[in-house]
Amino acid sequence: MLTKTSFGFTKTKDDKIQVVGVIHELESRSYDNVRDYGDWLELISNKKSILYRVPQRKIVAVNLDSMWIRNRVAFGVRNDSLNVYVGSNRMASFERTAPVSFIKGGDSVVYFWVPEKKNKVVYEASQGRKLFSSDFDDIEVVGRDLFVFTRKNKKGIFRRDGKVLQPAEYDAIIPSSNRYFSLLKEKKFGLYDTKSQKLIKPRYERNVLPYSNDYFIAYKGGYGIITAAEDPVTGFEFEEIRYWNDSAAWVKKNFVWSILSIKDKTIRLSKIRSFQNIKDSDGEKIVRVQQDNYFGVVSNRKGVLVAPTFTEILNIGSEDKPFYFTEKRVEEAGIYVVIYYNSAGQFVRKQVYEEEEYEKIYCEN
DSSP, X not given: OEEEOSSSEEEEETTEEEEESSOGGXXXXXXXXXXXXXXXXXXXXXXXXXXXXXXXXXXXXXXESEEEEETTEEEEEETTEEEEEEXXXXXXXXXXXXXXXXXXXXXXXXXXXXXXXXXXXXXXXTTTEEEXXXXXXXXXXXXXXXXXXXXXXXXXXXXTTSOEEEEEEESEEEESSSSEEEEEETXXXXXEETTTTEEEEEEESSOOEEOSSSXXXXXXXXXXXXXXXXXXXXXXXXXXXXXXXXXXXXXXETTEEEEEETTTOXXXXXXXXXXXXXXXXXXXXXXXXXXXXXXXXXETTTEEEEEEEESEEEEOSOSSSOOEEEEEEETTTTEEEEEEEOTTXXXXXXXXXXXXXXXXXXXXX
């Protein structure tokens, strides 16, 4: 009887199994059982196992008492040793009773640890490499190069070579991006920058958020902007802060928005009741702003494109290339002045309409 497998076929005859069709070097023998693990084969005869690596067409180990596969890594027991195999090579050997613990993490790289005397030794399975030995109660992979570890219910950060970047003194460490870790200690929040290895100590009431390479948003009774050295750039006086560009920020105070120049603390635009995105890309952000009862258009690269002096503004172009229809109503004269601006905020055309004819124009737009 032929059975289809991931590597070819097996043929069963008189309770013996042969490998046929693809792996010719295995066809001369019969086996009690053949277990297919994709890239790995286990060939069992007389209660002993042969471990075969399919991609390299190579016998990796013989006379194993038992074997198993976890996370694409092969484990084999022979006599008193537990051997770990990656690819076509043996990477490590331990005592038969040594517990192997895989490390939690979302990355495709597989890590595990085994106990050794008072410490635990961390290995990278895919490269067959011993990384470091240290004392910890639990450990988790964060990205490719960092580990968050637990010791006596406190969290710290290891680098891939075992260097302690942050000691185990935090109640929680949570990655907020590939670069930053949010820190919690005694109900206070801080931030650690893995790129610069700078620490903002946990003494703020809410999560510290990166604003740019030089500035951060922190909260002490209100939001404010600080440097990596924790020097205050603004007071902690805002209800909300949003990114605009590296040198200016949207700040909200008393329910009104302003654009604040960070370095000199001057207000570039104020009394903004609301703003909505017209364009939001890495290259440029453009918003439609409402200042009191009037509307305008502002760019984070070019500044004010259309001054907020109009009773209505519509983008009748696209997000990539806006084209602005603006309206000014002159109630005393019963007329509407319509002005068109291109994406750079340059005047294109002006038209004056009576109220009745304007309603038709507006509906068309």
